[in-house]
Amino acid sequence: MSQIEGPDDSQQDAIETQTNSSEGIEQDSKDMQRVRDLLLGNNRDVVTSPVKQDARSIVSEVFSEALFDRQKKDGSVDQVILPLVENSVENSINNHREQFVGYLYPLVGSLVRKSVTAFISEFLEKTNELIENSFTIKGLKWRYRAWRAGVSFSEYAASQTFQFRVKQVLLIHRKTGLLLKSVAQDHQLNDNADLVSSMLGAINDFVSDSFTSDSKDEEQNLGVVKTDNFTLLIKQGPYALLVAAVNGNESPHFNEQLQTTLEQIHRLYLNELVEFDGDDVPFDSCEKPLRDCLINELKPELETKQKQPWIAIILAFAGIVALLYYLVLWWQNESLVSEIKKASPPAGVIIRTIEQDGVNGLSLEALRDPQSTPIEEWLQQFKIGERTTQIKQELYLSAAPQMIQLRVESALSSFSGINTSWNGQVLSLSGLVTVTEYNDLQRRIEAIPGFKESFTLNMRNVSVKGEQTVNVTTQQQQLYQNALAEVQQIQFDFPVATTVLDRTQIEKVQNLADKIKELMLLAEINQYTMGVIVIGTADSVGASGTNTELSQARAEHVKSLLVEKEVASNEIMAVGIGKVELAQVATTARKVLINVVYHQNTLGHTEREGN
CATH class of the missing domain: 3.30.300 (GMP Synthetase; Chain A, domain 3)
Known part of the structure; x- marks a missing residue:
């Protein structure tokens, strides 16, 4: 009977290893699932919260590098940031205009001052040259010769003044023939610099292609271009040409300076010249060495002898x-x-x-x-x-007393028998005239403008020829009576219970004063002694004592006004008569009346007359 044997040790190890491997894979899957749940599941806040807390420090460590890498990759950083910066600057200027003006003022002011200084210096230099050479005998000769040569005076003067003068310097890219930079004595020359550089590049290429030596396979280039008015000196370099427009005969030293400048430009701007793509901005900084080549060298006799512009x-x-x-x-x-x-x-x-x-x-x-x-x-x-x-x-007719007197003298010049005498404001006439002359004389004098207002006529001593006589005294007395009537017709009305005249009544005071003065002159002519009585009245309303006081105060008020108008106070008397007991005027008798008393001395006795 056979016996069944079990697996050996090696097989047993393989089986255990396979089992462990399966268990590990299963464990990894579970761990991965847990990570997914933490990052994407409902409990993801457990992981993201600590990250959010440290986000600022984490981003700040790589922010600059990230911007640089993204800009280098597709240039999108500029597209995003540029609109933001523009809007920010625009808003800042609109909201803080005064602060921006303060920030920019020192910079703009400095630029303006430099620009103005450069312009003034250039203007003074040109003006000085023109003045020195314009108002001299030599300057006049130069003007004539410039006219004959068909050139401007400034160009001819420059050719005679300087040994040589560099008017313009151009830096040209050799391969393309494009202008890189241009400087000139006259800024207007820079307007045609691009055209000049293109033409020179074309001519240089033509010479190089057409006149290459057969024996020596060397490239031929232009070195000098001469015209009647100027010379173009061309210095060749591997990547650039340096061209100088010169008036006069340049010195060897200047040729060396051009060559040195060209070598310096190649040394400093080699990369830009090799990689030139049509942008001339990198060559803006080479203006300084180019401007150093703008040289003015005077002739020897002009350096030692300074001209005097005598004219x-x-x-x-x-x-x-x-x-x-x-x-x-x-x-x-x-x-x-x-x-x-x-x-x-x-x-x-x-x-x-x-x-x-x-x-x-x-x-x-x-x-x-x-x-x-x-x-x-x-x-x-x-x-x-x-x-x-x-x-x-x-x-015009003047109201000055001197002019009135001259008019009177002129009017009396036709009366040969009349003599005149001026005594203050009284004109006294004397002499012998006919009746017709007497009337004509009086009419002429009284018709003179301003005479009646300023003077009084006395004709008592004028005698009349012929059978008819004129009673001069009677006429003078009639004048006095007329003036007397005018004075006594003047009245002043007062408001109820007042002692002061209103404005309309005060205007009548000056007229009264003038008439009183005229009356006094006539009184002197007629040999009268007179006085003025200012009578104050009151109406029947009120107590008798009060009315008496009111009437007296009214009379005193009018008297004071007349004194202010230069009427003698010793010839005026103020009287208050109280109320007027007349039924017709009992309620309207608030007035001041004027009355005059006078008398005349005749034949040793006094005749008194009153009014």
């Missing part, structure tokens, strides 16, 4: 003398105008305006009475001399 000096001196002469004339004329303004014009002349008319003239506007002194005659006292005087005058 300019003479013209400047003559201009200064003329200006001083003009200022002296103006000052003298201004002083004369001030002197005339301070002086009092003659009677009957009113100066409205007086001012200078140019450097040596006067312009005057005035009003003049026909009887007054002519303005031209009055101005001669100020030593006007040969000055041009324009006088615009208008005639």
Whole structure:
């Protein structure tokens, strides 16, 4: 009977290993499932919360590198950040404009000052050159020769002044012929720099292709281009050309400087020249070495001898003398105008305006009475001399007493038998005339404007020829009576219970004062002694004592106003009579009345007359 044997030890180990492997895979699957549940399941906050807490520190460690890598990959960082920065700057400027002005002011101010300084320096340099060579004998010769040569004066002057002058320097890319950088003495030359560089590149290529040596397989290039007015010096380099436009005969030292500058540019900008793709921005910084090649070298005789622009000096001196002469004339004329303004014009002349008319003239506007002194005659006292005087005058009748007296003298000139005598405001006439002349004389004098208002006529000593006689005394007395009636007709009304006149009544005071003065003059002519009584009244309303006080106060008030108008106070008496007991005016008698008392001495006794 056979015996069944079990598995050996090796088989048993294999079976155990397989069993353990299956169990490990199953365990890994369970662990992976747990990770998925932690990251994506409902309990994922257990893992994400600690990450969120440290997110700022984690991102900050790789933020810059991440931006750099993404920008290098597709350039999307600029596309995202640029609009944000632009909007931020725009909002900041709109909201904080004053702060941005403060930030930019030092920078902009410095740039403006540098620009203005450069412009002024260039302007002064050109102006100085033109002045030195324009107003001299040599300068005039140069102008003639420039005209004959058909060139501008500035170009001809530069050719005669400088041994050589570099007007423009161009840096050109050799392979493409494109302009890399250009500098010039005159900024307008830079406008055509691109065209010049293209043409030079084409010519250089033509020479290189057409004139290559057969024996020596060497490339031929342009070195110098000469014209009647300038020379182009071309320095060749592996990747660039340096071209200088020169007036005059350049020195060997300048050729060396051009070559050195070209070598320096190749050394500093080799990568940019090799990888040039049409963008000339990298070559903006080479302006300094190029501008160092803009050299002006004077001729030897001009370096040792400085020209003197005698014609300019003479013209400047003559201009200064003329200006001083003009200022002296103006000052003298201004002083004369001030002197005339301070002086009092003659009677009957009113100066409205007086001012200078140019450097040596006067312009005057005035009003003049026909009887007054002519303005031209009055101005001669100020030593006007040969000055041009324009006088615009208008005639008028002056109310000045001197002018009225002159009109009276003119009116009396046709009466040969009449003598005049002025005593203050009284005109006394004497002489022998006919009746017709007497009436005509009186009519003419009284018709003179302003005479009645300012003067009184006394014709008591005028005798009349012929059978008919004129009682002059009677006429003078009649004038006095007429004036007396006018004075006594004036009354002043007062409001109820007041002692002060209102505005409309005060205006009548001046008229009363003038008539009283005229009456006093007539009284003197007629040999009267007179006095004025100012009588105050009151209505019947109120107590008798109160009315008496009111009437007295009213009379005193009118008297004080007359005294203010220069009527002698010792010839005025104020009296208050209280209420007026007349039924017709009992309620309206609030007045001040004027009465005059006078008397006349005749033949040694006194005749008294009252009114």
